[in-house]
Amino acid sequence: MASKTCFVIAPIGDPGTDTRTESDALLWVINSALDRFGFKVIRVDQIARSSIITNEIVQLIQEADLCISILTDNNPNVFYETGRRHETAKPFIQLIKKDQTLPFDVAGIRTIIYNNIDTLAGAAEAIANIREFVEEFEKSGYGTSGAGVSLASLASAIERIERKLNAMPLAPHATGGAFGGVGSSVGLEKMFRPKEALIEALMQGNLSEAAALLPSIVQRSGKSEDVLMMAAVLASAGFEVGVNVLWDALGNLDGLKSEFIGQLLGSIVSFYLETDREKEVIDRVHELVEGLIRSRTIGAQELAAMYNQEQRLLYGAGDYEKALSVAEKAIELSPGNSSYLYNCSLIYERLKLPKRAVEFIDRALSVADKEDPDHLRHAVEMYVECDRAADARAAFEKLARIASHQARMLLLNDEVRRVVS
Structure with missing residues (x-):
């Protein structure tokens, strides 16, 4: 079978x-x-x-x-x-x-x-x-479940990691161990020039090879910013070795910029969303964010990004009331961020408050720098539900221009097809 x-x-x-x-x-x-x-x-x-x-x-x-x-x-x-x-x-x-x-x-x-x-x-x-x-x-192996991490962002992170590793002196004992015997050029290339091997593994959907390299890289170069980026890539893709490195690094925040901490937090949240383990870390993430607020001065945009990550976790866990309260904090700090407004609309939809959902998707579309297919798709669905046929048709036409496949998928919904056709 x-x-x-x-x-x-x-x-x-x-x-x-x-x-x-x-x-x-x-x-x-x-x-x-x-x-x-x-x-x-x-x-x-x-x-x-x-x-x-x-x-x-x-x-x-x-x-x-x-x-x-x-x-x-x-x-x-x-x-x-x-x-x-x-x-x-x-x-x-x-x-x-x-x-x-x-x-x-x-x-x-x-x-x-x-x-x-x-x-x-x-x-x-x-x-x-x-x-x-x-x-x-x-x-x-066939890789992990989808993480929403683009290959372009993976490649960019790997390039920065490679530059860091290329500057490292060759350790006297680097020719042995898990990556090859004495004089193993393949093993050394993977260890000190990982870009080609990692990109190939990513193209083949094999992140396990990159995950296997991470512990040795951490051991040799410590938890530098570049190594943490690599751990973040793997955590976002659902690899526990990556999220463990990140949690360990966040145990000592000295020297880490708030913006970078926010990026690492996003990868941690992605890991728990991918593995359906959101409830395990809701309190831990909340304590991390609140601890940062107490211990340092954080810019409004950086703090809004952290609140957005916290609401992602709550939304994934199905705690929509709490997710909404945290999402509103992010919007208060960054009212012009279309993604935060869109997220808030999704929460209101889950709470079965379509008129509020429409209010926030309206705001998201009005402040967006460019048209986003996911935002437009959600807008069409909300406008149809709230009997705003003209707005639904206008949003659908925009979606059809930039993402015809998503528009076609929407037409499989009988009510949407009736309104926009």
Whole structure:
């Protein structure tokens, strides 16, 4: 029986078109490649439409053990869905037809080139290439649950960590131990030049290799700011080794700037949200924030960011009343932050107070520097619920321009479709 899920992100096309013919052929190839690994392969058109809810597709993108993206013909919806998958740092495979050009933002990612997929030889080659990727995932694991951490932010943090490690002198005993025997160049490269190895691991959805490196890096260089950034990346992705390093560092706040503490706190909160353990640390996080307020002068923006992290934890734990009180503190300190206003609207929605939710999403949209798809999606839903049809249509049109896939998903809701169509 299938024990893992693979979600195929692909242009589908109408029945009888060349796009549908090629998409179906690739679906057969993918099924053939993954059958031996115990995968259930899903493409969006195979889901009964009556069972689809607005967020179901995004949930599959974020939670499937593996995603395979067909980038042929640069379909915008495919790129949107693929981008959402990249944010999770979970395994994915990209395919593109021979002689087509990869866009610059994914050009650096290993991609399978296929050709003549309608022939036995072409199909067999594609199957073999897919299996080669999957065998790597089988050995290294399929990563952790989605963390919402973009690969761009991971890469940026790793670059700063690498610069720090490159400046370190080579320790006399560094040639032995867990990363290789005496003279092991591979082990030394991982230890002192981790960028290439870590980026490759991230692209393959294998953060466990980075997590294995962290204790040795902490031992050699201490809890410097760069090392803490690495721990924060891993904590955000659900690795306990990362969150333990952060809690240990926050036990002694001397020398840490309030802004940096806020960043580390955000990664700690992300860890507990990812692992569904919010209730374990609600009191601990509250005590940390209150202790900082008592012990040092904190700027309004930094304090607002800390309150926002505390409300994220409370929201995740389902304590919406407390989350609201903390969210309001963040807004009082930073009234022009659209994300804080949006978060407050989400809380009011959970509290079944749609008119208050609409008030705050209105404010969020009015102060935003740029249009955010999640904010617009939420606005459409709230406007529909509060019988503001014209506003719902206006927000929907904006959403369709910048994130057509999210707009299409909203149309699966009968009431939204009735109002905006």
